[in-house]
Amino acid sequence: MPLASILWVDDEIESLQSQKIFLEQKGYDVATLTNGFDAIEYVKNNLVDVVLIDETMPGITGLETLVRIKEINANIPVVLITKNETENLMNEAIGREISDYLIKPVNPNQVLLSLKKIIDNKRLVAETTTTAYQQQFRELFMALNDNPDFNQWMEIYKKLVYWELEMEKSDSPEMREVFQTQKQEANTEFFKFISKHYASWVSPKSSASPIMSHQLFQFKVLPHVEKGIPTFFVLIDNLRFDQWKAIQPIFAESFRILEEETFYSILPTATQYCRNAIFAGLMPVDIEKQFPQLWKNDDDEGGKNNEEETFFRAHLKRLRKDDLKVSYHKILNHQDGQQLVNNIHNLMQNDLNVIVYNFVDMLSHARTEMEVLKELASDEASYRSLTRSWFEHSPLHQALKKVADKPIKVVLATDHGSVRVKTPHKVIGDKQTTTNLRYKHGRNLNFEARDVLAFKDPKEAGLPVPNVNSAYIFAKEDGFLCYPNNYNHYVNYYRNTFQHGGVSLEEMIVPIIKMVSKQ
Incomplete structure (x- = not known):
């Protein structure tokens, strides 16, 4: 099966036979035509991945052919090949949404590179992304286990966001899963870090804290x-x-x-x-x-x-x-x-x-x-x-x-x-307990200590005391706090929604x- 179907349109196509053979040897299927009218009909009736068009042809020009082809299928990539290097022509060609622009005389490798950029770009980017993340994975792992301070945590999170965006280019579910696991580990460690340092940051006597x-x-x-x-x-x-x-x-x-x-x-x-x-x-x-x-x-x-x-x-x-x-x-x-x-x-x-x-x-x-x-x-x-x-x-x-x-x-x-919440945690409270999913405050809160960051004295967290004996709890990582009443209903309703109020990098x-x- 060919890598892609190419249509090459040039009134001097006979002189380009060696280039046609070169591309075919590289795995491409190449059809050739000598004028724009035939090219338009060909595109109507055949599956074409990329069109190479000479700008100067008898009948209708390459740019005119380009317009007519885009009317048939706006998504077909078109490469314009021309002797004319004038700025006006380049601007017009770019305005017509060409995918590439080659100046004659073109050599086979130029054409091959252009095709690779257009056809193989997504695959090549995905492969490069996966390889680069594999190399970076160990560095991120070491950074997470090297007792990072608040500045280093900001840098770690920026790197995680960078790789999350890069992973959108990857078609490897396995690598995406590896990344999500690493991000989850980062949030686990971040929760421990915040639990240890937050009270000292917001203390009036704090000497070393991030900008908050x-x-x-x-x-x-x-x-x-x-x-x-x-x-x-x-x-x-x-x-x-x-x-x-x-x-x-x-x-x-x-x-x-x-x-x-x-x-x-x-x-x-x-x-x-x-x-x-x-x-x-x-x-x-x-x-x-x-x-x-x-x-x-x-x-x-x-x-x-x-x-x-x-x-x-x-x-x-x-x-x-x-x-x-x-x-x-x-x-x-x-x-x-x-x-x-x-x-x-x-x-x-x-x-x-x-x-x-x-x-x-x-x-x-x-x-x-x-x-x-x-x-x-x-x-x-x-x-x-x-x-x-x-x-x-x-x-x-x-x-x-x-x-x-x-x-x-x-x-x-x-x-x-x-943060997108996934993990429910049960909390029991009286009627005065707040309804928020990522944090709660109340007088008689009952919860699993491992699931939350708790402040029995709100003033330690720089917070007012709403009622006598009020405590605050904050959900960690991707957790959300639910009451036992109608528990399954609320868990299913709120799972995978974006919530805020708790402790996570996001x-x-x-x-x-x-x-x-x-x-």
Whole structure:
């Protein structure tokens, strides 16, 4: 069976017989024709993998033939071969979506290389990816077992994300399985690491800790703000590092990416804790102390993130940055997004513009029906694809594109990530116990100690004490917390959904990206 079926169209095809024989010896089936009209008919009636077309032919030109062939089958790769090296012709050919461009005289190896790039590209990339990961596997294994510190954990997670994205190119289920096992081992070790160090990180006496949610603005955003150059701080709710990598190419079309860093989300990795901490510049226990009327615990009525702007302006005042001209916008629905698009030019007069974009709520259409999301985002790859599709067509993208030709800075971040949950753990609690799947707090929690990170005193984790004797527990790795009542129903309902609030690489190590407009 031939490697592929090639159609070569050239009015001087007789002079190319030696090249035809060379390709046939390499395993390709090569049909030859002398004009565009015959080529169009041939493509209508035959299976063709690649078309090689001479640009200058009597009758209709190669470019005209290309257009007609693409009308029959838009997916057929076409290689244009020409003596003409003018820029206009090259631009037009590329605009017509050619797969390659060769300048006459061509030698057999040039044609062979072009065919390999087009036909064998996916297979060659998959083979290379698998081989490269096999070489990297041992390095990652050694890094995991070498007692990594918080900086090294960020690097390990970035490498895991890199290989997860690369594995999408591999057609080896075995290697994907090996990778998933290694990622699982990494999360197991990461949970042990967080269990050991988290309390010391959030302690007021801490001397060595990573940048966390409550320190993000002071150390990673404000240093980039300067008067006269508008800075847009864009916080996309619930954006994992791999989701950032999915939308990075879209940002790169309009912006120059200067720094691609990560920071640690506080616990619980849930919006009402992390996002309030980011804007207040305080741990939740301190927000409650300073704003006792505004802080709301899980079991309090009302919105838990309604006071972010108040917290933020107080934060700026504390840092003596309240002379900055600042705007704050929270996008909760498509209408808010369209208003942002229409208003974006007016924000250019400010020093700092904060845009909070509730991606998760909009993605799920205000939490319509989880079954829909489970279909659309059944695994990490489809979740990334959905994120890219959402962002590409979002008002946020439209708005940023409108000012991308102006001298601006963009700092992109998130409040926390999410993890696909698979392993249920039973928890028993009283009526005051919270319903969250990845963390819970209550007075009489009954659980398996090995399944969770527990804080009997919430203040040790920098958290308020909702009720006397309240404790917090956080699910590890891919676990989720279920009550015994209707246990099987809830396990089946929530398994393989994306949740947040607990301890995992995906939830806690999240992106902070600095960009400038290409202008």
